[in-house]
Amino acid sequence: MARKKPESSDDPALRLSLLREMLLMRRFEERTAEAYALGKIGGFCHLYIGQEAVGAGAISVLRPDDYVITSYRDHGQALARGISPRAIMAELFGRIDGVSKGKGGSMHLFDRNTNFLGGHGIVAGHIPIATGVGFAIKYRGGDQVCLCFFGEAAVNNGAFHEALNMAALWQLPVIYLVENNRYGMGTALERASSVNDIAERACSYDMPNEVVDGQDVIAVREATIRAVTRARTENTPTLIEVRTYRFMGHSMSDAVSGTYRSKEELDEYMKRDPITVLRAQMEQRGEWSDEKMAAIDAEVRAIVEDAWNFADESPEPPLEALTEDVYVDTTSDTSTGAVAGER
Amino acid sequence: MAIITYRDALNQALREEMQRDDRVFIMGEEVGIYQGAYKVSKGLLQEFGEMRVVDTPITELGFAGVGVGAAMVGLRPVIEFMTWNFALLALDQVVNSAAKMLSMSGGQFNIPMVFRGPNGAALQLSAQHSQAWESWLAHIPGLKVVAPGTPYDAKGLLKSAIRDDNPVLVLEGEMLYNVKGEVPESDYTIPIGKAQVKREGDHVTIVSYGKMINVANQAADQLAKDGIRAEVIDLLTLRPLDAETVCASVRKTNRAVVVEEGWEICGMGAQIADYVQRDCFDDLDAPVLRVHQADVPMPYAKNLERAAKPDAQKTVAAVRQVLYLD
Numbered sequence A: 001m002a003r004k005k006p007e008s009s010d011d012p013a014l015r016l017s018l019l020r021e022m023l024l025m026r027r028f029e030e031r032t033a034e035a036y037a038l039g040k041i042g043g044f045c046h047l048y049i050g051q052e053a054v055g056a057g058a059i060s061v062l063r064p065d066d067y068v069i070t071s072y073r074d075h076g077q078a079l080a081r082g083i084s085p086r087a088i089m090a091e092l093f094g095r096i097d098g099v100s101k102g103k104g105g106s107m108h109l110f111d112r113n114t115n116f117l118g119g120h121g122i123v124a125g126h127i128p129i130a131t132g133v134g135f136a137i138k139y140r141g142g143d144q145v146c147l148c149f150f151g152e153a154a155v156n157n158g159a160f161h162e163a164l165n166m167a168a169l170w171q172l173p174v175i176y177l178v179e180n181n182r183y184g185m186g187t188a189l190e191r192a193s194s195v196n197d198i199a200e201r202a203c204s205y206d207m208p209n210e211v212v213d214g215q216d217v218i219a220v221r222e223a224t225i226r227a228v229t230r231a232r233t234e235n236t237p238t239l240i241e242v243r244t245y246r247f248m249g250h251s252m253s254d255a256v257s258g259t260y261r262s263k264e265e266l267d268e269y270m271k272r273d274p275i276t277v278l279r280a281q282m283e284q285r286g287e288w289s290d291e292k293m294a295a296i297d298a299e300v301r302a303i304v305e306d307a308w309n310f311a312d313e314s315p316e317p318p319l320e321a322l323t324e325d326v327y328v329d330t331t332s333d334t335s336t337g338a339v340a341g342e343r
Numbered sequence B: 001m002a003i004i005t006y007r008d009a010l011n012q013a014l015r016e017e018m019q020r021d022d023r024v025f026i027m028g029e030e031v032g033i034y035q036g037a038y039k040v041s042k043g044l045l046q047e048f049g050e051m052r053v054v055d056t057p058i059t060e061l062g063f064a065g066v067g068v069g070a071a072m073v074g075l076r077p078v079i080e081f082m083t084w085n086f087a088l089l090a091l092d093q094v095v096n097s098a099a100k101m102l103s104m105s106g107g108q109f110n111i112p113m114v115f116r117g118p119n120g121a122a123l124q125l126s127a128q129h130s131q132a133w134e135s136w137l138a139h140i141p142g143l144k145v146v147a148p149g150t151p152y153d154a155k156g157l158l159k160s161a162i163r164d165d166n167p168v169l170v171l172e173g174e175m176l177y178n179v180k181g182e183v184p185e186s187d188y189t190i191p192i193g194k195a196q197v198k199r200e201g202d203h204v205t206i207v208s209y210g211k212m213i214n215v216a217n218q219a220a221d222q223l224a225k226d227g228i229r230a231e232v233i234d235l236l237t238l239r240p241l242d243a244e245t246v247c248a249s250v251r252k253t254n255r256a257v258v259v260e261e262g263w264e265i266c267g268m269g270a271q272i273a274d275y276v277q278r279d280c281f282d283d284l285d286a287p288v289l290r291v292h293q294a295d296v297p298m299p300y301a302k303n304l305e306r307a308a309k310p311d312a313q314k315t316v317a318a319v320r321q322v323l324y325l326d
Ligand SMILES: Cc1ncc(C[n+]2csc(CCOP(=O)(O)OP(=O)(O)O)c2C)c(N)n1
Pocket: A073, A121, A122, A123, A124, A150, A151, A152, A153, A154, A155, A179, A181, A183, A184, A185, A250, B029, B058, B060, B082, B086, B089
């Protein structure tokens, strides 16, 4: 699935490819919700609908040898990173052909081939891990970067502060991208954080930072380009605050609106659907045609259908798998001296 | 007697204790406006206000410490962990502060507080969200640990926990919140440190606690169909552990099976087997067997998860083994 990423952001082909990517995420997750309702997917399942521009825009900047790490809300970013929709859907279905062999599920998508270092379930737990990846890059003298996604509620956790302080102190090539979707589960940002401009938190660590409109995929991309350049060429970390909104409930078991946010608020934010925002930009430039779009939509729908069918037909993991992959097998030759993570 | 859910039983306990003692407050993620991640604190914000039902940021270590500080100077906090998986972040405060304060201050500062929330696996939540921590927690001197498996026990034990002058950890269960049972509306407590014979029998003793008590009962039902009379002991409290009630039963049945939710190594069952071999060595007709989670991080796939969890079928098999029937 290697797509060529155009260099400049003012490029019709780039806009088209980002549109396609966001549509793929949207259609994929619409079907994910259906599969959940049918009981084909279980456990916690957190959708990315409404936030697609963040993953699509930011990941479009990366090279294949860069690293991505994220939270449990990971389907969209996994797709943007180019992981096969089949393997993602099979993971959600808990099948052997899933990216994590059915062991991880929705919250724990991992893919070594694309340096996708996981979906992590403990809020803020992966932020220090991103710092560690940055440390390893610098240690080996590489010029890769690590892009770390997390929600705005994670910044109140101690792990965030410890991780950013070390990254700034040691000048590590990490981009901390906070997806400020206004809520951590049912708690509004203002009810959990004494500082409402999250980007400002970077000042505590003397770290470059900026605030970006998360519904505008091009704006997210531009900001990420600035941060990635700083990381690659100067080993300087950045905190990017991306302002976005989730259109669905926190997870499949949470109502879309009601207890903690109103229907009116939701409707207001839904007017800035990231797909619609990009579409408007394309229309302005005369790049939009209904036929072309219909064709793309049909194409991504077909991809999603194929992924569903593949997942549905993939077998459950065999029972022997239960005890596999708890330890690396140190009795076989291959394990001695193998350098995990060396790429 | 009213039939209510485990969730509502806990809710009643919180409400009654908050009415009874204005030093009691509840603090945690989503306990207020959201009414509790699992709705255990439903209605409490409305009744007691924001000073006593406190929503926190996602800062487990921080608010556990806030609880310890408040308890040190006279309040009686109930700290809710959305689940015990996340309490791992707070263990420093639970273990290094709450558990040790009385001892290291030479008896000057006690910590009258409760840490509570669901423990153990629910359904298909995978490795980071499906963990039973009781043996870690029961390991620590200075803490008390209770694990109610029924609505009645949940209400009575939570009330005792709140009234206790020590730090008490209450291990609930996500899969238990909807379980219904008889619960009196009256004020009652269940003593911490006492196990209970939940069902009498003379062929074998099944020892369990928390959510697994329901597995033990199911197994006992199945065994009864084959004429096997199992005695089911619910530990209710894991620290201090009532070894005497367990041993009294084993002296009668001469066989014991422990059903626990956690992993095998250093699990609760190892401790119970130790008490039994020490106190009733001569009474034993078979080794003590244990039913526990497979020794792996919990997998997501439905079939693997089922294979990993302790259940009634595995318990029946263990019982038949100690009876030398298979
Ligand atoms: C340490 C920890 N505490 C609590 C939870 C339960 N939890 C899961 S997601 C979440 C809200 C996180 O919100 P945010 O960081 O803004 O990310 P979003 O879900 O909005 O993407 C909470 C409280 C958890 N997973 N980990």
